Amino acid sequence: xxxxxxxxxxxxxxxxxxxxxxxxxxxxxxxxxxxxxxxxxxxxxxxxxxxxxxxxxxxxxxxxxxxxxxxxxxxxxxxxxxxxxxxxxxxxxxxxxxxxxxxxxxxxxxxxxxxxxxxxxxxxxxxxxxxxxxxxxxxxxxxxxxxxxxxxxxxxxxxxxxxxxxxxxxxxxxxxxxxxxxxxxxxxxxxxxxxxxxxxxxxxxxxxxxxxxxxxxxxxxxxxxxxxxxxxxxxxxxxxxxxxxxxxxxxxxxxxxxxxxxxxxxxxxxxxxxxxxxxxxxxxxxxxxxxxxxxxxxxx
Amino acid sequence: xxxxxxxxxxxxxxxxxxxxxxxxxxxxxxxxxxxxxxxxxxxxxxxxxxxxxxxxxxxxxxxxxxxxxxxxxxxxxxxxxxxxxxxxxxxxxxxxxxxxxxxxxxxxxxxxxxxxxxxxxxxxxxxxxxxxxxxxxxxxxxxxxxxxxxxxxxxxxxxxxxxxxxxxxxxxxxxxxxxxxxxxxxxxxxxxxxxxxxxxxxxxxxxxxxxxxxxxxxxxxxxxxxxxxxxxxxxxxxxxxxxxxxxxxxxxxxxxxxxxxxxxxxxxxxxxxxxxxxxxxxxxxxxxxxxxxxxxxxxxxxxxxxxxxxxxxxxxxxx
Numbered sequence: 001x002x003x004x005x006x007x008x009x010x011x012x013x014x015x016x017x018x019x020x021x022x023x024x025x026x027x028x029x030x031x032x033x034x035x036x037x038x039x040x041x042x043x044x045x046x047x048x049x050x051x052x053x054x055x056x057x058x059x060x061x062x063x064x065x066x067x068x069x070x071x072x073x074x075x076x077x078x079x080x081x082x083x084x085x086x087x088x089x090x091x092x093x094x095x096x097x098x099x100x101x102x103x104x105x106x107x108x109x110x111x112x113x114x115x116x117x118x119x120x121x122x123x124x125x126x127x128x129x130x131x132x133x134x135x136x137x138x139x140x141x142x143x144x145x146x147x148x149x150x151x152x153x154x155x156x157x158x159x160x161x162x163x164x165x166x167x168x169x170x171x172x173x174x175x176x177x178x179x180x181x182x183x184x185x186x187x188x189x190x191x192x193x194x195x196x197x198x199x200x201x202x203x204x205x206x207x208x209x210x211x212x213x214x215x216x217x218x219x220x221x222x223x224x225x226x227x228x229x230x231x232x233x234x235x236x237x238x239x240x241x242x243x244x245x246x247x248x249x250x251x252x253x254x255x256x257x258x259x260x261x262x263x264x265x266x267x268x269x270x271x272x273x274x275x276x277x278x279x280x281x282x283x284x285x286x287x288x289x290x291x292x293x294x295x296x297x298x299x300x
Numbered sequence: 301x302x303x304x305x306x307x308x309x310x311x312x313x314x315x316x317x318x319x320x321x322x323x324x325x326x327x328x329x330x331x332x333x334x335x336x337x338x339x340x341x342x343x344x345x346x347x348x349x350x351x352x353x354x355x356x357x358x359x360x361x362x363x364x365x366x367x368x369x370x371x372x373x374x375x376x377x378x379x380x381x382x383x384x385x386x387x388x389x390x391x392x393x394x395x396x397x398x399x400x401x402x403x404x405x406x407x408x409x410x411x412x413x414x415x416x417x418x419x420x421x422x423x424x425x426x427x428x429x430x431x432x433x434x435x436x437x438x439x440x441x442x443x444x445x446x447x448x449x450x451x452x453x454x455x456x457x458x459x460x461x462x463x464x465x466x467x468x469x470x471x472x473x474x475x476x477x478x479x480x481x482x483x484x485x486x487x488x489x490x491x492x493x494x495x496x497x498x499x500x501x502x503x504x505x506x507x508x509x510x511x512x513x514x515x516x517x518x519x520x521x522x523x524x525x526x527x528x529x530x531x532x533x534x535x536x537x538x539x540x541x542x543x544x545x546x547x548x549x550x551x552x553x554x555x556x557x558x559x560x561x562x563x564x565x566x567x568x569x570x571x572x573x574x575x576x577x578x579x580x581x582x583x584x585x586x587x588x589x590x591x592x593x594x595x596x597x598x599x600x601x602x603x604x605x606x607x608x609x610x611x612x613x614x615x616x617x618x619x
Contacts, residue, residue: 022411024378029411036408040394048395126392129359130453134409135381295359296321 024135033136037144038151045114045152050121057110058156061102062163069171086174090187093168094252098191102164103198103246107157108224111202114153116216118145118207119290129295139287146207146283153199161195162188183251190251197249197275201242204279204286211289235264245271309371311335312356312461312492317365319351325516326351330365332511332521334494338487340507341496342610347513349496350389353463356494357386369461370492382410385454389465391446393438399449400425400434403456410457424456425449429478443470451479461492468495468502480506504606512606514614524606529578535612536560536574538602539581544595546571552588556580572602 022028045051084092119142122128131141165188169175178184205223209216230241238244247254248265249272266274312334319326327348341349354360355367358374367373372380393402403424407417425434428448433441438449447470455462468476483493483506497503503510504524512520512527520527528537543549549571550562558577565572575581589596602608 021413021416024382024411029378032413033409033411036405036411040405040409044395125395126390127394129386129388129390130394130406131409132359132377133357133381133384133386134406135378135411135457136409137378292361294361296354 030140034144038148041148058160061160062167065167084172089172090252095254099254107198111206112220115149115203115206116210118149120210138290142287142290149203154196157195158192161191187251194246194249198246200279201275204282208282208286211286245275313368315366317362320363327516336490336492337508338483338493338506340503340510342503343513348516353465383459384461385459386463387450387454398435399430399438402438403453420456424452428452444475463494465496500607500610519613527609532576536576537578539573540600540602542570542597556584
């Protein structure tokens, strides 16, 4: 049954745009909205309760190096760092400290925690609708969240890379000269750039997984395994791993061991551009997914 | 069911909208045209109220049919959400924010400049009576304060359509009265105020029109009086008359065919009459009162409110 609903009052005009304010849909408005999202998310990313774990994770490598430096002494009581020469230190940092630990474990897990939760955590906290109800394209929201993740991950793990590098080289004989007059700063720059690109690549992967999986733990574990065995993969499959491109950016080549299947490493420009395109594609897929995303927290 | 008017820029239009969650029905074949004013959305739990509201704002996408809010589609969020404010039932907020920050930060996301966002947030908090509490963390707010801060956030950008899911839950009587007055003010300004509630008395009190939902279907819509009139045949209208001679009045009323029942109250000062023709009844009553010189204390509709309509349509399954 039905009855006609009367129209008791005239409709109001559309919300006016203030003089000097950017028009809806304009690039200026989108930039302003992007900045607002990043500002709002950065606070959570750096100082939220869940950020504590990320800070601890990022500080773990330099903390372990510092502890090793101060508490591991040889029989004469000298720091063990003094037992290494510069060449040994470079090889140890590139292989064991940076690639095996910092890049493959710390940055990888950090990116799972940061990017995998950008959307998923909002759904679990039941706060995503505040963004979805704003006059903003969801593509801008996804981009804003991704950029926030990059800033947080880049800062934390960039800092971790710098601290680990300095704690490795500064105490060894000739380390200061290596850093200030030799190629040390160039190496440091290359390692930081590699870390940032790792955040770009892994970040895009886990952002996307956050849209497709309720929990990113299992796919993250699979990717962790895939990245871990990439040196055993045939050349074609190697190209489907992030670490393959990151390795070519490292200033000191790292041997993958006797079992590794050899393949041509991509050139630095190919690695950088390839990773950026790969990340861009994944962010675009995430944005498309967000556009059609529904929110249903509970039954009414 | 009223036919929806497509393309109208001052109305909310749902055109044959259905939503299924897999095999489970959310809402089915909803045709609605809602004009500005306060519209109450009424129905028991699981009737589809929240689903309908979520469809209006694009948090859910219809399985079939189309939704238009003042001529705008959820596919164009940049324009649509300048015109819509939605306060959900969800009692969750970004962590660590104060009431003021909650409103102000989201206004920045909406695209307002820093100074404009601050001014609007201040005004919105003032309108819901949270100026003093604005500097405190939302996590420390009472349920009523959290309801009010959601309301402030929903209307801070001055939307022309406010959609509010159970907005009066948790409010104390004073706050309820203030919020209802605010709805009236917004309605008078020509805005849509769509309010869901299961507290029928409140819906009756505040709504210009109602939409009754049950099991995912719209079972009635319109002004509550109009809806009630359409049910006269199945459910005769009841009128309570308090007068000095209820027995005489009853005997005179029974001469009319449309009067199906008349019961004298226990205190013998009142008469509850059931009639299938409300207009004819009131004419007849006037004539009897004048001809018999009855002293009438009051004439009150006994079941012309949303509660009665709800009971007839939903609790009794339309019997």
